[in-house]
Each structure stands twice: as C-alpha cells, then as structure tokens.
Amino acid sequence: MQIWLEVVVRTLAAISVLFLLTKLLGKRQISQLSLFEYITGITIGDLAAYISINYENKWYVGVIALSVWVLISLGIEFLQIKSKKARTWIDNSSTVLIKDGKILEDNLKKEKLTNEELLEQLRKKSIFKAAEVEFAIIEPSGEINVLLKREYQPITPSHLGIKVSPEPETQAVILDGNIMDEPLSTIGLSRAWLHTELEKLGVTVDNVYLAQVDGFGQLYVDLYDDKITVPVPQEKAALLALLKKCEADLEMYALSTEAEQPRQSYASCSKQLQQIIKDVRPILAR
Numbered sequence: 642m643q644i645w646l647e648v649v650v651r652t653l654a655a656i657s658v659l660f661l662l663t664k665l666l667g668k669r670q671i672s673q674l675s676l677f678e679y680i681t682g683i684t685i686g687d688l689a690a691y692i693s694i695n696y697e698n699k700w701y702v703g704v705i706a707l708s709v710w711v712l713i714s715l716g717i718e719f720l721q722i723k724s725k726k727a728r729t730w731i732d733n734s735s736t737v738l739i740k741d742g743k744i745l746e747d748n749l750k751k752e753k754l755t756n757e758e759l760l761e762q763l764r765k766k767s768i769f770k771a772a773e774v775e776f777a778i779i780e781p782s783g784e785i786n787v788l789l790k791r792e793y794q795p796i797t798p799s800h801l802g803i804k805v806s807p808e809p810e811t812q813a814v815i816l817d818g819n820i821m822d823e824p825l826s827t828i829g830l831s832r833a834w835l836h837t838e839l840e841k842l843g844v845t846v847d848n849v850y851l852a853q854v855d856g857f858g859q860l861y862v863d864l865y866d867d868k869i870t871v872p873v874p875q876e877k878a879a880l881l882a883l884l885k886k887c888e889a890d891l892e893m894y895a896l897s898t899e900a901e902q903p904r905q906s907y908a909s910c911s912k913q914l915q916q917i918i919k920d921v922r923p924i925l926a927r
Contacts, residue, residue, distance in 0.1 A: 739777035809856025888914040
C-alpha cells in the first residue's frame, strides 16, 4: 500500500476510534474539564495523531495505548462518583474569593489569580464593584460564580410577593420559509391562523426566515430581507389599555349615578376589574 493511502486509512481509523472512545467517556469530557480530564484529552489527541501518521510502526500499538488511557479515565471517573475524598483530591474543591464584599487575598494567591483577573471575571457578569458581592467562589472547573448582596440583586416577582405562572414553551412555526405543522398543532393552532397573522403583518411565508409563537399566542417573525421592518405585535398592549378604559368607565359611572344600587354595582365591578388587571398585567405587559 502506498504511503499516502496508508496515512488516509490510518487517519480515518483514528478518527473513528477516537469518536467512539470519546462517546464512551461521556459529555463531561468536552464541557467543564477537570485537570486530569484536560491531560487525558491532550494525550488522547497525541495518540490519535500517532496512529494516523506513524506508518512505520504497527497501528494497533497506538490503539492499545489509546484504550489504556480511556480505561484509566473511566476508572478515575468511577472512583470520583464513589468517593468524596477522591473527588476532592483529583478535582480540588471550591474556594471562596470574596466574602461579605471583602476580597480574600490569601485565597487568590492559592488559586494563582491576580486581582485584575478577578475583576475581569466580575465584569463579565456585569458586576463592577467588589463591595456589592456577597460571595464569589471559584469552582474546580475554574469558573467563578457570584452571589450579589440582597440589596443589589435584581427585583423579581417573588420579591414583590407576586406568583407568576410557568411560561409555556415558545414554538418555531416557520423555518427557512417552510411551515412546521407539528409545533403548530402542539400549541393548538392551524395554518389558517398562521396565514391570517402573517397577512396582518403584511408578509408572506416565503419571505420569513424564522417565525416563533410564544406560549400566549403571540407571533414573532424574522425576515430574509432585513431592510423590511416588521411591526411589533400590539395585541397585548391594546388589550391592557382596553381593560383599563373599561375600569375607568365603570368608576366614572359609579360616581355619576345617583341611584344607590347601580352605584354599588358599578363600584363592585370596577374593583373586580382592578383585580383582573393586576393579575393579568405581568402577562400583558411583556
């Protein structure tokens, strides 16, 4: 066999073996790598290259070495799952870098981080003042996670005592100008509804690159022609405005009428509508 052909065959075989062994190691091998997994990845790549181009030696020697490395890696991962001490020794443990807004210089030196690098990581999380941080912890993977002090945390509905219902999944109903029937049926809509909504926007299916429908039935489209401006859907805002107008009318009727019973009826309906507006505002104000 000619050398170039042997290299091609060896390379294809190395890619196939490497793919199968990497699948065996699992997804973590290609996500957040520990120190040993990083070393394993480099070594496996070198061994695959050895199998691919070192045509003067027998190919199965490289496959054996590759298999041994994978088996060792699997054994260590199994040991980490079974033993907390082994997991801590191999991967190390998390280290607190900031506590109560104060930077722990000794821990920074231990992790071989400079204060500039720490501030850079904070800025990536949109934090520009270390004093606003309750805790900053560096994980074994090297990622820094941050908890802001309560007074600097963004306000959420839970802070205001508002219960928010789960938001249904958004479905892509048009991809590359093709209507997707399955997502439409999943949210209980039809092609006729979709065509009607597109007509309201003044666009055709062929010109739609992507169209999505949120869990509340609102359609959002992205066109192939970026020069065309698609109007933002206003149904929710219009409905909220209509509810407010109805509530204001009821309150005005209650103040303008002299009869006691109609006045109480209007006032009661106005209060009920105020509660309805309060309940649906988080949905209609999106």
